[in-house]
Structure formats: structure tokens, C-alpha cells
Amino acid sequence: MMYEIVKEFPNPMLFEEDAPYISLYQPTHRHSPRNKQGPLLFRNLIKQIEDSLQTDYTTKEILSMMNPFYEIRDNKNFWDNTLDGLAVLANRNKCIVYRLPRPVQELAVVADSLHIKPLIRVFQSADIYQLLGLNRNNFSLYEGNRYYIGEIEIDPSIPRTIVEVLGVQYSESFHTQRSYGGSGGQAIFHGHGSRKDEIIKDTEKYFRYVDSFVLETYSKVSKLPLILVSLDEHHTIFRNISSNPYLLEKGIKASIDSLDTEEIREKAWEIMQPFYLARTTEIVQNFNNARANLSGSDDIEEIAQAAFENRVALVMIENERIIPGKIDDSNGKIQLGNIKDPHCGDLLNDLAKLVLKKRGEVVVLPEERMPSKKGLAAIYRY
Incomplete structure (x- = not known):
């Protein structure tokens, strides 16, 4: 399995159901000598992924899933042409790579769904x-x-x-x-x-x-x-x-x-920038009005159920917040868990994917611009 460098977001792979999913993010650098650090960090993140996969998969299965990661690791030309951040997303059959124009926090996760919150922050419409x-x-x-x-x-x-x-x-x-x-x-x-x-x-x-x-x-x-x-x-x-x-x-x-x-x-x-700040201020105000009229919420259980029922028009998610767990695709119920569990991911990430899949809008904001301390806030369609 080869990797593919892509620019489209959201990529169709994000909505496929073919677990396990591997999500790797790391900061990179455009110029030498700082770009020499990229492969070293990548190796460390690969090791974390391998350790996580060993819980449920055989050595042969792990080697098959990790092969595109090894190809990236050993490709000198790849590391000579990085930007400011890197995202590598993979399942058993496909691996896509985003070269990102902004730094992202390092993260290596194996779960039943892809971790896409950092990508939303880069590509969001706001x-x-x-x-x-x-x-x-x-x-x-x-x-x-x-x-x-x-x-x-x-x-x-x-x-x-x-x-x-x-x-x-x-x-x-x-x-x-x-x-x-x-x-x-x-x-x-x-x-x-x-x-x-x-x-x-x-x-x-x-x-x-x-x-x-x-x-x-x-x-x-x-x-x-x-x-x-x-x-x-x-x-x-x-x-x-x-x-x-x-x-x-x-x-x-x-x-x-x-x-x-x-x-x-x-x-x-x-x-x-002034339009972006005005836009985020408007979204926060719309949420406050919606919550006052019982058509908005910052309760994750309520929002997950509403997203499952296609009632979420827009959800704001805190950039650096992770809530370990997942959303049950069959009923919209949430399940709390451990982020290191291969069958567990980030509830906020799963929620973002679900809202995007239902044609809602997802806006990722820094903590200081969020209208709630709970890490999320949603405006309902009805």
C-alpha cells in the first residue's frame, strides 16, 4: 500500500468505515537545518502507533498497516519538501498525507475513527x-x-x-x-x-x-x-x-x-482578520441566543444525540481539548474511554465528523474564544 499526498478536505476516506484508523500529526519545518528534526519525531510517533496496535493485531497485520509510514520515514525527498505541519491518516487499505501550512501538535492515535480536528482548524470556512x-x-x-x-x-x-x-x-x-x-x-x-x-x-x-x-x-x-x-x-x-x-x-x-x-x-x-474575528463573535452570539431559546447546548450527550438526528446546524469545538471516548454510530450515544485504547478516540473529533457528514458546519476555536468551558457548543437546526 502506497501513500497519497492530498489537498482536498474533507477527503472521502474520512467518512469510510474501515477500522482501525491511524492518525499521525506532527510539526515540520520548511528549511534546513530545522527540517532534519522531522524524521526523528516521525520515528518516535511511529513507535507509539506500533505499541498501540500490538494490543489487538498480529505482527503481520501491523507491518501491512504501517508500511506507508515506513516509506515516508525513509523518503529523504519527502522530508526535504515539508511545510509547517504534517498529517498522515491511514487504514488497512489506504494512506493519505496532508502537508500543512501551519504547525500542529504532535499526536499519534489508533482508533475506530480518524482524528480530523487539526485538519478542520486548517481548512475550516470561518x-x-x-x-x-x-x-x-x-x-x-x-x-x-x-x-x-x-x-x-x-x-x-x-x-x-x-x-x-x-x-x-x-x-x-x-x-x-x-x-x-x-x-x-x-x-x-x-x-x-x-x-x-x-x-x-x-x-x-x-x-x-x-x-x-x-x-x-x-x-x-x-x-x-x-x-x-x-x-x-x-x-x-x-x-x-x-x-x-x-x-x-x-x-x-x-x-x-x-x-x-x-x-x-x-x-x-x-x-x-477583522472579518474572521467578527464572524467568530457573531457565531458565539448566535449560540448564546440559541441556548437562551433552548435551541443550543454545550452538553456533549445532548449534542451527540442531536447530531445523530441531523439537528446540528453548527458546532464549535475547542482546538486543544480531547475527551476520550466515541459515539455509537447506531444510536448516537456516547461512550467514555481511554485515548490509548485502539477502539477509543476523541469524542469531540467523532462529533465533528458526524456533523460534517450530516452537512453541518464545524468551527474549531482556541480556548479563549469558546463560549463554554466544556470544550464544545452547538446551535441546532430546530
């Missing part, structure tokens, strides 16, 4: 945005959050450049030729508008196309905030013609080509 890099000749799209930004792959068949979009309408020439039938047949050129006027007209036509494409193909689907990155003069033109309600008033006034990925991420997060 701080995700989309970003449009635009000039008068081309455009690009990105999606990011506080820790990561990556370019969105657009179908190659989609027109991207101003030439592809406008075609014969593209005003490369700003004069028309008119010939008068004099004795010499001389061609006389008459200007129809200034070069500047024609450039503005073409730019507006192109920007209208970009605005419509982004709105219909991405913004309406994702409903994510959109940050514009372009030169100052292009901000003015694009905002005047845009009908995208998700376009933020504040943008980045620079050429996208003049910024590297990290600079884009930093500038985008400066814009997004």
Missing part, C-alpha cells in the same frame, strides 16, 4: 477567502486562509487573456482607414477616439467578462469573500462594473506578479 489577481491582460484565482494560499486550477479551455476573450473586438488599432479616390489614390486615416479611450473600453469589456465568470463559477458556489489584487487604476475600473456581492471593499493595490505567495497571504490576511 477564515477562508478567495482572491482575484487581475490586470488588463490576464487573471488568476486563489483560495486561502490564515495559514495558506494556493492558486485555483481553471479549466484550460476557459478563455483567460484579453485577446482570447475579446477576439476580433480587441482594439489593437485605434484608427480606421478611409480611402478617397483622388488621382494618387492616397489613403487618409481618421482617428476615432483616443488611444486611452479605446484601452478603457477594452479593459471594461474584459473586466465584465472576468467579473461574470468569477461570480457565476466560483463566488455563487462558495459564497466566500473575494479580495481583488490589481493596480490602483484597475481597482477603480473593476469595482465600477462589478456585480459580485462577495467582493470586499478593501483590496490589495499592487500587481499580482510583483508579490510572492507569502506576501499575498500576509496582505490578504490583514484584510480578512
Whole structure:
């Protein structure tokens, strides 16, 4: 069994029922010499997993399940290309790997379900945005959050450049030729508008196309905030013609080509952070109102039962909290346990998976932003 490096979250594997599941998380480093520490920590975490598996599985079964971990351990190229964190999730038949753009706490767990809380924190929607890099000749799209930004792959068949979009309408020439039938047949050129006027007209036509494409193909689907990155003069033109309600008033006034990925991420997060804080404040207030109206709770037994019945619209989970146990898939009842037991996991993690599976929203927050000291808080659909 080989491992696969993935970016999609949630991955379909997260909802499969094929225990035992192995979840390994650790911080990593991008640059030498600190990235040399990664394999050493990985070996220690592998040992913890092997010790846990020995409770219920034969040596042959353990070797089979651990094989992709050994491949990662011994792959020098893998450790030379790490980011800030690593997640390795596996069962008997599949192993997926996330290279994470933010550090995570080290963790090695064998249980009946995958531990996904750290991944939710990285990929959660509360701080995700989309970003449009635009000039008068081309455009690009990105999606990011506080820790990561990556370019969105657009179908190659989609027109991207101003030439592809406008075609014969593209005003490369700003004069028309008119010939008068004099004795010499001389061609006389008459200007129809200034070069500047024609450039503005073409730019507006192109920007209208970009605005419509982004709105219909991405913004309406994702409903994510959109940050514009372009030169100052292009901000003015694009905002005047845009009908995208998700376009933020504040943008980045620079050429996208003049910024590297990290600079884009930093500038985008400066814009997004107030929206993220306002969003989490709003969620907490909505929970307080819901609890007052008996449509919210911070009791784990009540929330687990409500999630099982598809009544949880949103659940907040404390980032570093672990409550050993699991949720019975057949009835929604909770069972407390020991985190070292291969058949036991983290109740909060199981709850997050259940809510995601039922199309609810999961928001992972630091302890200081949680509205409850119990590690979780849920808002019900009804």
C-alpha cells in the first residue's frame, strides 16, 4: 500500500468505515537545518502507533498497516519538501498525507475513527477567502486562509487573456482607414477616439467578462469573500462594473506578479482578520441566543444525540481539548474511554465528523474564544 499526498478536505476516506484508523500529526519545518528534526519525531510517533496496535493485531497485520509510514520515514525527498505541519491518516487499505501550512501538535492515535480536528482548524470556512489577481491582460484565482494560499486550477479551455476573450473586438488599432479616390489614390486615416479611450473600453469589456465568470463559477458556489489584487487604476475600473456581492471593499493595490505567495497571504490576511474575528463573535452570539431559546447546548450527550438526528446546524469545538471516548454510530450515544485504547478516540473529533457528514458546519476555536468551558457548543437546526 502506497501513500497519497492530498489537498482536498474533507477527503472521502474520512467518512469510510474501515477500522482501525491511524492518525499521525506532527510539526515540520520548511528549511534546513530545522527540517532534519522531522524524521526523528516521525520515528518516535511511529513507535507509539506500533505499541498501540500490538494490543489487538498480529505482527503481520501491523507491518501491512504501517508500511506507508515506513516509506515516508525513509523518503529523504519527502522530508526535504515539508511545510509547517504534517498529517498522515491511514487504514488497512489506504494512506493519505496532508502537508500543512501551519504547525500542529504532535499526536499519534489508533482508533475506530480518524482524528480530523487539526485538519478542520486548517481548512475550516470561518477564515477562508478567495482572491482575484487581475490586470488588463490576464487573471488568476486563489483560495486561502490564515495559514495558506494556493492558486485555483481553471479549466484550460476557459478563455483567460484579453485577446482570447475579446477576439476580433480587441482594439489593437485605434484608427480606421478611409480611402478617397483622388488621382494618387492616397489613403487618409481618421482617428476615432483616443488611444486611452479605446484601452478603457477594452479593459471594461474584459473586466465584465472576468467579473461574470468569477461570480457565476466560483463566488455563487462558495459564497466566500473575494479580495481583488490589481493596480490602483484597475481597482477603480473593476469595482465600477462589478456585480459580485462577495467582493470586499478593501483590496490589495499592487500587481499580482510583483508579490510572492507569502506576501499575498500576509496582505490578504490583514484584510480578512477583522472579518474572521467578527464572524467568530457573531457565531458565539448566535449560540448564546440559541441556548437562551433552548435551541443550543454545550452538553456533549445532548449534542451527540442531536447530531445523530441531523439537528446540528453548527458546532464549535475547542482546538486543544480531547475527551476520550466515541459515539455509537447506531444510536448516537456516547461512550467514555481511554485515548490509548485502539477502539477509543476523541469524542469531540467523532462529533465533528458526524456533523460534517450530516452537512453541518464545524468551527474549531482556541480556548479563549469558546463560549463554554466544556470544550464544545452547538446551535441546532430546530
